[in-house]
Amino acid sequence: MMSHPQETATVAFTEAAEAAPGVRYLLHDGELVDYADARLHVLSTTLKYGVGVFEGFRAYWSEDDQQLYAFRVEDHMKRLVESMKVVEIEGPRDTAALTEQLLGLIRANGLRGNLHMRAQVFVDSSDGKPEDTGPSTVFMAAIPMGNYFGTSGLHVQISSWARLSDRSMPPRVKSIANYQNGRLALLEARRNGYDATLLLTENGHVAEGAGYNVFMVRQGRLCTPPVTESILEGITRDSVLHLARTELGIDVDIRPIDRTELYSADEVFVCGSAAEVNHVASVDRTVIGDGTAGETTRHLQRLYRQAVIGRVAADRNWATPVYPG
Ligand SMILES: Cc1ncc(COP(=O)(O)O)c(C=O)c1O
Incomplete structure (x- = not known):
């Protein structure tokens, strides 16, 4: 059972953003703990072998509604449980209970x-x-956060590192150890003066x-790689697919994409819970379109911003109000 403190400090976004703390509590096995007391022992298996899984998700404040909406929390908890199963970690499997714990943490803060x-699930x-x-x-945390990338287009480098694969370390799951792969690619890109990186499969x-995840518009078709092409099955990717199909009436081609197709694409964008929907201005210094966000990307950005606060795709119940109405 989660304990609820008698007094809960209301932390305004701007105040809390100054010191990522400003956040008083984190959650440890369903119990509220002070931020400073959320610790893992230095000898834990997770720290030695990187055995652990996690989820990252967002909540959006609506000024109009004076309400905070948590986006697709239970879908993230489902993926957390799937990740635990695949990499064989014991732990909670009740996604509704995990969801309620996270919402309770936000309210407590x-x-x-x-x-x-x-x-985050660690082996301890x-x-x-x-x-x-x-x-x-x-452990669970809810911390103020603005834009991950800024709003201008991304200059992306195709990495010389290959994306890991289902035959080695399954990218389908959000396992902590997988992130060394993306980290190496990102460091390479930053060293070479780029904002971001894309990795190719071994093929x-x-x-x-x-x-x-990544999408492109080429020859009038919106395309994205299938889930069997060494990707995390992104929840934002899924949201974008739904918005494209139902709100824009666009057919999406889910098919393998070659590197050079990106060079000649009219639009390229990346998407993720932290990254949101962000346009790519260039790939390997080849400018995409005229370097600004293309029409489809802009439509999808707008729809996504509305979906996260329940204004669009409301029938999907993606946006959960955190506070009682
Ligand atoms: C490797 C990787 N791919 C894709 C994504 C996007 O996934 P989602 O939209 O579920 O956040 C993420 C973000 O979590 C990621 O880490």
């Missing part, structure tokens, strides 16, 4: 502004054997970036 949330066995599957421990097809 009294946060009223755009947030990034995390749910102190003898640290690689085959340990438990005991696991779950040379476009996979995804370090924290985002």
Whole structure:
């Protein structure tokens, strides 16, 4: 059972953003703990072997509604549970209960502004054997966050690192250890003066970036790689597919994409919970379109911004009000 404190500080977004804390509580195995007390032992299996899974998601404040909406929280919790199953980590499987815990954490902190949330499952066995599957421990956080990328277009480099694969470390799951792959690609891109990176599969097809999926518009068709092309099955990707099909009436081609198709695309954008929908201005210094966000990208950005506060695709119940109405 989660404990609820008697007094909950209301933290305005701007105040809280100064020190990522400003956030008083985190959640540890369903219990509120002070931010400073959310700790993992240095000998835990997670720290030795990177055995752990996590989720990152967002909540959006609506000034009009004076309400905070958490976006697709239970879908993220479902993916968290799937990740635990695939990489064999013991832990909670009740996605509704996990969802309620996270919403309770936001309320306990009294946060009223755009947030990034995390749910992380660590293996906390102190003898640290690689085959340990438990005991696991779950931490959750909700922290104020604005734009991840800024609003101008991204200059993207295709990485010389290949995306890891389902035959080595399944990209389908959000496993902590997978992130070394994207990190190397991102460091390479930054070293070379780019904003972001995209990785190719071992077969040379476009996979995804370090924290985002990718779409392109080419020859009038919106396209994105299939889930069997070494990608995380992004929840934003799924939202964009739905918005394109139902709100814009566009057919989407889900098919392998070659690197050079990006060079000759009319539009390229990346998407993710943190990244949102962000246009790509150039790939390997080849300018995409005229370098600004194309029409389809702009439509999808607008629809996504409305969907996260429940104005669009309301029938999907993606946007959960955090505070009682
Ligand atoms: C490797 C990777 N791909 C794609 C995504 C986008 O996934 P989602 O839209 O579910 O946040 C993320 C972000 O979590 C990611 O880390």
